[in-house]
Amino acid sequence: MAVMYFVCKPPNKNHRRRRRSSSFTAEFISWTTPADSEFLSCVIKMDADNEAKGKVSDQAMQNPQVLAALQDKIDSVSHSASIMDSLPKSVKRRVNALKNLQVNSTHIEAKFYKEVHELERKYSALYQPLFDKRRNIVSGEVEPTDEECEWQSDHEDEAALAEDMKKKAAIEEKTEDANEEKPKGVPEFWLTIFRSVDMLSDMLQEHDEPILKHLQDIKVIFSGPDQPMSFTLEFHFEPNEYFTNTVLTKVYKMKSEPDAEDPFSFEGPEIIDCDGCQIDWHKGKDVTVKTIKKKQKHKGRGTARVITKQVPNDSFFNFFNPIKVSPDKELDEDSEYTLATDFEIGHFFRERIVPRAVLYFTGEALEDDESFDEEELDEGEEEDQDEEDEDDEEEGDSK
Structure with a gap:
């Protein structure tokens, strides 16, 4: 449906800026793009007259990943300078x-991605009738015709199995008790996806599952042609005992502009911020807090007396109350990780x-995703092996 081109990272890339206390300082940001990886971006600043006497912050010195990224950057800067x-x-x-x-090229690239966003917005309108029908079938509002339910398998064994299942279903339907209630639509469609x-x-907790059984649809809404680049996730719920909202929303704001200070870092549109929504919980049903x-x-x-108070509770529905970043406030490492993961989930x-x-x-x-992960892993292992072979050759030459 869409071109995967986003760089997911926390907003305000300079929000971890530290006052320069020596002639050599490192500013670093931690973020995650894949759910299981952490990437470190180091911005190195040197004073030309005294670069050798600088010191790196104690926090950076205690983080092996930061040190490794820092050394790579130093090597890169040194190589470029030489x-x-x-x-x-x-x-x-x-x-x-x-x-x-090259700078001019990045500005053309930024314009290209803006036009891609417009194409996505245009074609989303063509997809929407199909997604609306999907929602109606899942919720049980519409029963698909026999013709719509015909599925031609590419594999003979799957086709034979499908035919057997069809016959078995017909027999069961005849012998089924007429008073027995049949399932409506596709039960727990979205909850099954969340579990898988x-x-x-x-993110899913046991107390979230009864609520997500009421989730009927998830939509992606793109910003209009004259609006700042963004997309909105809409979670549509049937009436339920947990909250009065029928739709919960999450807005992801993006930009597609090269950084004036570092234009060569531009890799396409990036998510820079997000806004959730207020959930109007029924009394005693808020799963994002617990009473202790x-x-x-x-x-x-x-x-002695016993007091009760409410404290935050782990829940998927915290997704609608994201961390907000202030330009004047520094995020700790956990908050940075949480925010970056949020961006990645929205993108996913x-x-x-x-x-x-x-x-x-x-x-x-899921099988496709696993195959893709395996291919990436194989490529990574091959690169590691190539590096080891090169090291062995260098050692052999030195001898």
Whole structure:
């Protein structure tokens, strides 16, 4: 349905900026794009007159990943500087002209991605009637015709199995008790998807499941042509005993502009912020908080009393109350990770879950995802092996 091009990272890339206390400082941000990986971006700043005497912050020194990324950046900067230093002045001048051309190229690329977003918005209107029919079938509002239920399998064994199942279903239907209630639509369609997808099941708690049984549809709404780039996830619920909302929303704001200070870092549109919504819970049904009792003893009299208070509780529905970032406030590492993971989940809903929901329900899309992960792993292992072979060759040459 959509082109996967987003860079998911927390907003305000300079919000972890530290006051320069020495001639060499490191600013770093931690974020996650795949659910099981953490990427570190290091921005190195040096004073040319005294770069060798600088110190890295204690926090960075205690983080092996930051140190590794920092060393890679230093090596890269050193390599780039050594190349430029070795060039004649006239060649340096021409290289600077080439870099200006590269900056112009990033601005054209940004325009390209904006037009891609417009195409996605246009074609989402063509997809929507199909998704609306999917919702009606899942909820039981519409019963598909026999013709619509015909499915031609590519594999003979699957076709034979389907035919056997059809015959068995016909026999069972004849012998079925007429008073027995038949299931409506596709029960627990979205809940099954939540349970099956690792990224979502990690957020899912036991007390969330009865609520998600009432989830009827998830929609992706793109921003209009004259609006800032964004997309909205809409979670549509049937009337239930937990909250009065019929729709819960999550808005993801994006930008597609190269950074003025570092235009070469542009990799396409990025999610920069998100807004949730207020859930109007029925009394005693809010699963995002829990009530605890605590015994409190009076210091003077020695008497004790029991007090109750509400504390946050793990729940999928915390998804609709995301962390908000202030330019003046520094996020801790856990908050950064949570926010970045939130961005990745929103992107996954948009790119994978909503367009291919039935395949996640049946598990077929999970097999595709696993195959893709295995291919990436194989490529990574091959690269590691190549590096090891190169190291062995270098050791052999040195001997």
